[in-house]
Amino acid sequence: MKSDFTYDLLIIGGGISACVFASKYLNNNIKKKIALIEIGRGLGGRSSTRISKGFKGWKLNHGSPNLNITNSNNNPLLKSYIDELIENKFIKIDDSEIFFLNEDSNTETIKKSEFSCGENYLPLDSMSRLSQNIIESNNLKGKIDFFFETLILDLQFDDKEWVLLSKNGEKFKSKYLICSTNLLLHKRSLKILNTKQIPLRKAIPINNDKKIDLLLSFLNKQSFIPRLTFLIYTNTNYSYKDIYPKKQRYFYLKNNLENKYKFERIIFQLQGNNKLGIVVHSKNIEFINSYLNAKDEEAFKQKIITNFNDLFEENSIVNKLTFDEKISIMKWRASQPSGIAVPLSLQFSRKYRIGFCGDWFEGEGFGRIEGSILSALILEKKINDLIK
Ligand SMILES: Cc1cc2nc3c(=O)[nH]c(=O)nc-3n(C[C@H](O)[C@H](O)[C@H](O)COP(=O)(O)OP(=O)(O)OC[C@H]3O[C@@H](n4cnc5c(N)ncnc54)[C@H](O)[C@@H]3O)c2cc1C
Numbered sequence: 001m002k003s004d005f006t007y008d009l010l011i012i013g014g015g016i017s018a019c020v021f022a023s024k025y026l027n028n029n030i031k032k033k034i035a036l037i038e039i040g041r042g043l044g045g046r047s048s049t050r051i052s053k054g055f056k057g058w059k060l061n062h063g064s065p066n067l068n069i070t071n072s073n074n075n076p077l078l079k080s081y082i083d084e085l086i087e088n089k090f091i092k093i094d095d096s097e098i099f100f101l102n103e104d105s106n107t108e109t110i111k112k113s114e115f116s117c118g119e120n121y122l123p124l125d126s127m128s129r130l131s132q133n134i135i136e137s138n139n140l141k142g143k144i145d146f147f148f149e150t151l152i153l154d155l156q157f158d159d160k161e162w163v164l165l166s167k168n169g170e171k172f173k174s175k176y177l178i179c180s181t182n183l184l185l186h187k188r189s190l191k192i193l194n195t196k197q198i199p200l201r202k203a204i205p206i207n208n209d210k211k212i213d214l215l216l217s218f219l220n221k222q223s224f225i226p227r228l229t230f231l232i233y234t235n236t237n238y239s240y241k242d243i244y245p246k247k248q249r250y251f252y253l254k255n256n257l258e259n260k261y262k263f264e265r266i267i268f269q270l271q272g273n274n275k276l277g278i279v280v281h282s283k284n285i286e287f288i289n290s291y292l293n294a295k296d297e298e299a300f301k302q303k304i305i306t307n308f309n310d311l312f313e314e315n316s317i318v319n320k321l322t323f324d325e326k327i328s329i330m331k332w333r334a335s336q337p338s339g340i341a342v343p344l345s346l347q348f349s350r351k352y353r354i355g356f357c358g359d360w361f362e363g364e365g366f367g368r369i370e371g372s373i374l375s376a377l378i379l380e381k382k383i384n385d386l387i388k
Pocket of ligand 1: 013014183229334358368
């Protein structure tokens with residue numbers, strides 16, 4: 001089996017930022033040979049959709065359920081890209097109901113979360129499909145090679161080219177490299193990838209490029225928010241107490257309630273099969289640890305349902321669950337970057353022909369899809385301007 005591949009440009013990661021970058025780059029450089037390498041089974045990364053064989057007909061957005069664009073600086077690059085996504089019918093305005101549950105479980109409908117301020121958009125299909133649509137737009141399907149279930153463990157730069165080694169033993173070579181994930185740049189890679197040195201640091205030793213040194217030192221101070229998401233596959237007859245035809249409905253918990261019930265937000269997602277999926281997010285460290293230390297996962301799942309039912313006890317919209325729903329739990333070690341953001345001026349090293357994008361760059365979209373998209377658009381523009 002072939003295990004050596006050579007490209008003009010390689011992209012590590014298949015999240016939304018990689019897809020935006022790839023589609024824009026290809027559109028301007030149609031003759032370039034490019035490939036995208038992703039450890040997951042498909043595109044979308046942290047904004048993707050669970051389509052499991054065990055639950056036929058269900059599509060649950062288990063990371064980011066939608067996207068919100070604040071863009072208060074009115075960035076023309078971002079604005080015109082969002083317009084393009086709307087024109088292509090990849091996204092539409094999300095006018096779903098958003099409730100903010102306060103201490104008495106009463107609801108307010110004022111938009112107050114970092115995930116709901118600005119304009120909210122919903123993909124026409126699912127979040128994973130959005131990333132696929134982006135990469136397939138402008139008739140670019142088939143112009144890029146995909147390597148899924150491929151984990152890059154090691155990076156080398158040998159003057160002429162980048163050489164990437166995967167866990168499966170493949171070797172990828174390219175003139176340019178784009179990292180849309182910061183895993184290979186961050187100290188958490190030591191544990192996750194079981195390596196002795198941060199892969200990018202190993203490839204570019206200290207004092208060779210000021211930009212890379214600075215980038216790594218900013219990242220050294222970046223931390224990440226762990227999260228759990230609970231995917232609840234409700235029973236056939238489960239529905240709202242009222243009639244609500246839209247696809248999604250959001251409930252955010254204010255601080256006191258979040259501490260009490262351990263949930264951050266609850267997203268109801270109407271399915272193609274008319275069932276009502278429920279995705280619950282939690283970033284409560286105590287709750288996350290109790291899951292990680294749980295000896296009996298079933299007991300933990302029952303606790304989720306108990307908390308859900310207690311929370312919605314008096315609610316006029318949401319029905320209680322019956323305890324025989326199936327629940328699947330998704331653990332995010334690094335759901336969002338937090339703390340220090342990386343300056344956009346460090347996005348590209350000409351000397352090493354390496355570029356970076358993702359939600360870990362500075363700006364009002366830091367930690368969100370907005371930041372991922374904008375950093376990808378800016379990087380693509382920088383590369384095109386610099387290389388031509
Ligand atoms: C539970 C949850 C809820 C969220 N809610 C919201 C929200 O409501 N609104 C919002 O705007 N944002 C939200 N976010 C954040 C949002 O999902 C991210 O900002 C966005 O998806 C990041 O996209 P990205 O392309 O920058 O990174 P990613 O999606 O992380 O893409 C990077 C990809 O690289 C792959 N990868 C990493 N290392 C390697 C390697 N060594 N080899 C091969 N592949 C590799 C990863 O598998 C991943 O697919 C949420 C995130 C989570 C997890």
